[in-house]
Amino acid sequence: MDLVPLVLEGHVPAIARMISRAEAAYPEAADALAEIYKHAGQAHIVGITGVPGAGKSTLVSALIKALASAGHKVGVVAVDPSSPFSGGAILGDRVRMSDAAATSGAFVRSMATRGNLGGLARSTLEAVDILDAAGYSPVIIETVGVGQDEVEVASAAHTIVVLSAPGLGDDIQAIKAGILEIADIHAVSKSDKPEAAATVAALQGMMALGAAMTDTRWNPPILAVSSLSGDRVRELVDAISKHWTHLQENDELCGRRHSIARTRILATARHLFQRKFDEGDGSLDGYVEAVIRRAIDPSAAARLLLGWEKNT
Amino acid sequence: MDLVPLVLEGHVPAIARMISRAEAAYPEAADALAEIYKHAGQAHIVGITGVPGAGKSTLVSALIKALASAGHKVGVVAVDPSSPFSGGAILGDRVRMSDAAATSGAFVRSMATRGNLGGLARSTLEAVDILDAAGYSPVIIETVGVGQDEVEVASAAHTIVVLSAPGLGDDIQAIKAGILEIADIHAVSKSDKPEAAATVAALQGMMALGAAMTDTRWNPPILAVSSLSGDRVRELVDAISKHWTHLQENDELCGRRHSIARTRILATARHLFQRKFDEGDGSLDGYVEAVIRRAIDPSAAARLLLGWEKNT
Numbered sequence: 001m002d003l004v005p006l007v008l009e010g011h012v013p014a015i016a017r018m019i020s021r022a023e024a025a026y027p028e029a030a031d032a033l034a035e036i037y038k039h040a041g042q043a044h045i046v047g048i049t050g051v052p053g054a055g056k057s058t059l060v061s062a063l064i065k066a067l068a069s070a071g072h073k074v075g076v077v078a079v080d081p082s083s084p085f086s087g088g089a090i091l092g093d094r095v096r097m098s099d100a101a102a103t104s105g106a107f108v109r110s111m112a113t114r115g116n117l118g119g120l121a122r123s124t125l126e127a128v129d130i131l132d133a134a135g136y137s138p139v140i141i142e143t144v145g146v147g148q149d150e151v152e153v154a155s156a157a158h159t160i161v162v163l164s165a166p167g168l169g170d171d172i173q174a175i176k177a178g179i180l181e182i183a184d185i186h187a188v189s190k191s192d193k194p195e196a197a198a199t200v201a202a203l204q205g206m207m208a209l210g211a212a213m214t215d216t217r218w219n220p221p222i223l224a225v226s227s228l229s230g231d232r233v234r235e236l237v238d239a240i241s242k243h244w245t246h247l248q249e250n251d252e253l254c255g256r257r258h259s260i261a262r263t264r265i266l267a268t269a270r271h272l273f274q275r276k277f278d279e280g281d282g283s284l285d286g287y288v289e290a291v292i293r294r295a296i297d298p299s300a301a302a303r304l305l306l307g308w309e310k311n312t
Numbered sequence: 313m314d315l316v317p318l319v320l321e322g323h324v325p326a327i328a329r330m331i332s333r334a335e336a337a338y339p340e341a342a343d344a345l346a347e348i349y350k351h352a353g354q355a356h357i358v359g360i361t362g363v364p365g366a367g368k369s370t371l372v373s374a375l376i377k378a379l380a381s382a383g384h385k386v387g388v389v390a391v392d393p394s395s396p397f398s399g400g401a402i403l404g405d406r407v408r409m410s411d412a413a414a415t416s417g418a419f420v421r422s423m424a425t426r427g428n429l430g431g432l433a434r435s436t437l438e439a440v441d442i443l444d445a446a447g448y449s450p451v452i453i454e455t456v457g458v459g460q461d462e463v464e465v466a467s468a469a470h471t472i473v474v475l476s477a478p479g480l481g482d483d484i485q486a487i488k489a490g491i492l493e494i495a496d497i498h499a500v501s502k503s504d505k506p507e508a509a510a511t512v513a514a515l516q517g518m519m520a521l522g523a524a525m526t527d528t529r530w531n532p533p534i535l536a537v538s539s540l541s542g543d544r545v546r547e548l549v550d551a552i553s554k555h556w557t558h559l560q561e562n563d564e565l566c567g568r569r570h571s572i573a574r575t576r577i578l579a580t581a582r583h584l585f586q587r588k589f590d591e592g593d594g595s596l597d598g599y600v601e602a603v604i605r606r607a608i609d610p611s612a613a614a615r616l617l618l619g620w621e622k623n624t
Contacts, residue, residue, distance in 0.1 A: 030611060033609065033611070034608075034609040034611065034612060037606060037609035037610070038606045038607075038609070040606070041606055051364065052363065122611075125610075257604050258600060258604060261600045261603040261604050261610070262589075262596065262600045264603070264610045265596065265599055265600065265603060265610050265613045265614050265617060266585075266586055266589060266596075266614075266617075268610045268611050268613070268614035269585065269614035269615075269617050269618050270582045270585060270586065271614075272611070272614055272615065272618060272620075273578075273581065273582060273585065273618060274578055274582065277574075277578060284574065284577065284578075287577055288570060288573045288574045288577065291573040291576070291577060292569050292570060292573050294349060294350045294352075294353055295350075296346075297345065297346040297349035297350070298349070298437070298573070298576045298577050298580045299342060299345070299346065299434075299580050299584070300346060301577045301580070302577050302578075302580035302581035302583075302584055303581075303584065305577060305578075305581050306581050306584060306585060307619075308584075
């Protein structure tokens with residue numbers, strides 16, 4: 001069944017089914033996804049990222065409500081590194097988020113990754129395309145900001161919100177994760193906690209450091225929010241929309257679209273390459289044996305596999 | 313200067329310099345690394361992984377002492393996702409670990425990754441080769457077990473220890489990270505804390521679940537340790553060495569070597585592919601423009617880039 005016309009009309013069951021096809025990476029879905037990609041490109045893509053336990057899902061629920069009440073048709077794609085052990089996504093946070101979705105006309109989808117290297121970035125961004133083409137905007141990508149694949153997904157957003165939690169281990173954890181520097185907006189969760197002020201101060205200190213090193217015109221604001229009381233969620237919504245306007249008015253959107261497209265092509269290529277062998281392409285086997293025998297080293301094997309060097 | 317003979321003799325400054333060359337991915341180092349790879353293969357590679365804050369570095373320090381006093385020449389490669397913001401590895405834990413190293417003849421090296429996609433796995437495993445060829449065994453890889461690259465690095469070990477901390481957020485965090493299922497040994501840190509028993513019980517419950525689904529002969533033990541008091545660190549050392557014996561006696565080492573070689577070749581190939589374009593190969597530019605114009609979708613661009621499809 002051709003789901004594309006239904007997706008473009010915003011038909012919810014068709015959107016859900018199309019995302020499932022993207023997630024399963026059915027080869028038959030490739031044409032439909034290519035067609036959908038051509039119709040996407042209008043939505044404001046917002047990444048919400050932060051270490052586990054920072055309160056991302058709760059914040060996203062609060063954002064859905066605030067954005068929906070301002071008249072937006074909100075899409076959410078939550079990336080959930082699932083365990084082959086548990087066989088799928090862990091519920092809990094997701095259930096809470098669905099409540100927010102149900103009352104607001106938002107579309108929320110949690111992606112399971114099942115250890116599929118590089119597939120995370122690919123299927124998540126295809127889900128974003130689907131919601132984009134279906135008329136949702138903003139489309140929020142919620143991702144655990146740890147690990148290079150996850151950072152790559154977050155980097156595919158026009159506006160990146162990095163969420164830090166007060167007193168979660170120490171503030172250095174977020175630095176370790178290597179995501180603070182990609183923030184367009186810093187949010188500090190649980191602003192009702194007394195430790196929140198220290199986290200804000202730590203971020204301000206780091207921003208001062210960063211300012212000396214970079215030369216961006218957008219100065220990332222730092223906002224302490226409480227997702228539970230809703231305190232300052234409105235300000236966060238304003239900051240997100242201000243950043244979108246900033247990108248458009250300062251001719252920065254082109255550059256960002258360029259880096260997003262570049263990252264995405266390379267991530268997809270790496271994924272397709274990996275999948276070829278995961279699906280049993282036998283051309284790898286001889287190299288594996290040679291590497292185990294230590295006749296060649298892994299780099300030489302990799303070059304042979306890429307066709308960059310001839311087998312001698 | 314040809315460092316290889318010195319590395320093979322165990323000359324410490326030569327080892328350190330060789331690891332720096334691997335980390336910097338100097339093309340001139342490729343021949344030396346290929347030579348070193350051929351001399352490696354004797355060491356027992358042990359992965360220590362767990363979410364940020366689980367206490368990995370402290371445990372590794374305790375392991376270094378216990379292993380060194382049992383007569384082992386211990387090598388450690390710690391993977392430290394560094395931030396371009398901070399310009400390098402965060403100190404602190406590392407400093408503590410160096411104390412342990414200094415008193416025991418162990419070699420400890422912290423790798424910075426600097427956002428180099430896939431480079432993490434490659435340079436880390438090259439550092440492991442160098443220590444292996446220099447006669448260190450076991451060689452411990454300490455890695456944050458979150459993110460697919462990191463899980464991939466951990467999977468390159470013969471024996472994988474997954475460390476869980478009592479009361480860190482909730483126990484589900486470790487499940488989310490998707491690393492529990494790769495454990496050969498489960499360790500629970502901070503056994504002096506009263507919450508440690510609950511974490512052990514949670515792991516036991518999950519193991520019971522897992523046992524129904526898999527058919528492995530090795531039954532991963534669960535050990536609550538205290539790195540500070542040294543309590544049960546000895547038992548952990550015994551479990552690690554028991555697993556190594558198990559692999560050798562039950563003909564499982566071959567299978568593991570096969571999957572390690574396979575993973576490593578593919579990770580290296582993905583890294584070389586990515587690096588080609590990060591270094592400015594211009595063949596990508598036209599595809600980026602076409603994707604931004606939405607003339608083609610990212611999957612089509614990726615296939616063209618891989619040379620799997622002809623430009624029409």
